[in-house]
Amino acid sequence: MLKNLNPQQLAAVKHFGSPLLIVAGAGSGKTKFLTHKIAYIIDQKLTAPQHILAITFTNKAASEMKNRVQELLGEQCTEFPFISTFHSFCAYVLRKDFQSLNRPNNFIIYDSYEQQKLIKNILKNMDISKTSYTYNFVLAKISEFKNKLISYQDYATLPSNHILYDQVLAQIYEKYQQGLISNNAIDFDDMLFYTVVLFQRNPLVLAKYQTQFKYLLIDEYQDTNHAQYNLAKLLASQHQNIYVVGDFDQNIYSWRGANVQNILNFEKDYAQAKVLYLEQNYRSTKTILKAANGLIKHNQQRKEKKLWTENAEGEPLVFYKTKDEKQEAEYIAQKILSLKEKSEYQDIAVLYRTNAQSRVLEEILASQKIPYKLMGGFSFYSRSEVKDIMAYLRLIYNQADNQAFIRALSKPSRGVGQTSITKLLNQSQATNLSIYELIKQNKTNLATKQTQSLKSFATLIFELEQYYQTLTEDKIGKLVKSLLKKSGYQQMLEIENTPISLDRLENIKEIISITKNENLELGDFLNNIALISEIDNTVNLDNAVTLMTMHNAKGLEYKIVFIAGMEEGLLPHYRSKNIPEALEEERRLCYVSLTRAKEQLFLTAVDDRLIFGELWKRPTSCFLDEIPQDTLLIMEEEKSYSGHPHSIVYKSKEKFKNNQAFDHDFNVGDKVKHKIWGEGIIHNLEGIAEKSIAHIRFNGESKKLMLKYAAVTKV
DNA sequence: TGTAAACCGGTTTTT
């Protein structure tokens, strides 16, 4: 079982009795160590499989790890270790023990869309929707507080000169939490937050989980946040059987509260800790590794570490610049087709910085008949048609769910509009009865037309619920099929009969096929949806090119990797470029992307990119200059390209806006001075180049100023 | 009162 490990990995697998940290670069076999360690613990019968808890970064990584462990153990595996993300683990704990914090165990998990709706509502009611407290800003702040384990009560009592404190935020935070509580909901950050609180406040519950999970293993430890760090510490505090791996150069989630100090301080936190290093990379060619190592050296805030390989020299990285993103996608498609002679589609991945980039890639790949699968993103479950169907399912499962009632009711429209809905909601709140109950008990107070419509809708839901009860297998699939017909939803799409509506119908059918294999109950399905965001929404395409964001590529490997959009503004992203720490994170992100490749790397960039329907001129990414030039082959498209990425001269006579003429170096958090309003603080920046707008709070009052014209200076 | 059509505002990255 341990044959394929090198001496360091072997030593690590056999190490017991004290905490262990492995720090090592990309592709050095950290994840491989974890899977073998789990298998070894089981094989040696040190404990039963179900007493092992392994934490991965994504659900996909978790299921991959499960498969690996199973392969290693073969037949002898009857019970399984608990392998999941922090969030899924917390959901598991809270479904069992949330009641110990006086909250029901059958909470629902709000996704970001529902969070947004709640916040928007609060801002509207407080009459501050048009101020600097944008919902994005507020949500990011609340997330930050929760990750730092600051409850809204704690927050409210912070001294008013505390850096984090803001009186308005304190109010919003409280209202937001109360909103969640009254809907019996928690958000993603709450999962971690409440689990930590539960363990801290309730030693008995903690002890139960400490006994249940005698071994704790964590992948990607460099990207744990404060709450996750505390969770691990609590779980391991008795037995100290904690084994973590990570790479500080792959810390790419600090914007979400991930704190690289957690890995740097591991030895301080666990006094007996042993630290091991892996230095041999088994994944990539010498050229790829040289390129990646050369790039990451440019980070100042970094410990040096070795990473070498015995693999072949390999091909140079290829850089190709095109006129626009369409041609970029065409180049990638064409390259994929020519690579197809030697490689399979499944060996190829295309990475990009922002989800918005995937659109063009999808279109062009589809037009060239290249099969692809889109991984991750807020893809599937946030599409409006999927949400509509989910609303029906939620309502069938729980008729008291007013939110679901309203959404289902208005798709397709049933002649009941905003006014009636508001009345119903108010009545529901006043009487403590759900809208569904009100209708059933004839307690509504509306015009006949609306009442009739509501009645038949309620009957529809009742009948569907009855139908569901009679089913025995493939229950959700059959239910969805039936509701599509009876609700008129399918008819609505068929009448529209546009390509888009047909697409929507396809997506809904996807729900049917997702739920098919496992004989899922409605409740289990609905409860876990927020957690399974990463379903590949393409139907079991085995041999297909993978499209995903760079963040999603973490931990994965492909024979051939394309990196699209190697441009200033995209990588590094314009929001990061004036903040040194953020810029270094962008560089790490580039490092992660490069090191996904085993054999070949293609980097592309464009001259002009269409953003919000406007053409923007784009310089090539500074990171391209930082990659050792002898690993890089720059393909020339036209003679206008003179060899150095920054010396490109745009020769076309086409009209375009030269949008990069103006620039600034203000950042969020900067103190600034204005002629009229005096001193203020920038709390948000939007737009780019000449359209940059700063949101500045002057002495209580907030202003949005265009930096190109505004007379503000840094102080 | 409900719905369709204009309108406005927002782009990192995700569990």
Add this chain to the structure above:
DNA sequence: CCGGTTTACA
């Protein structure tokens, strides 16, 4: 460009 929200009209 897209989706959520406001507005104008039936």
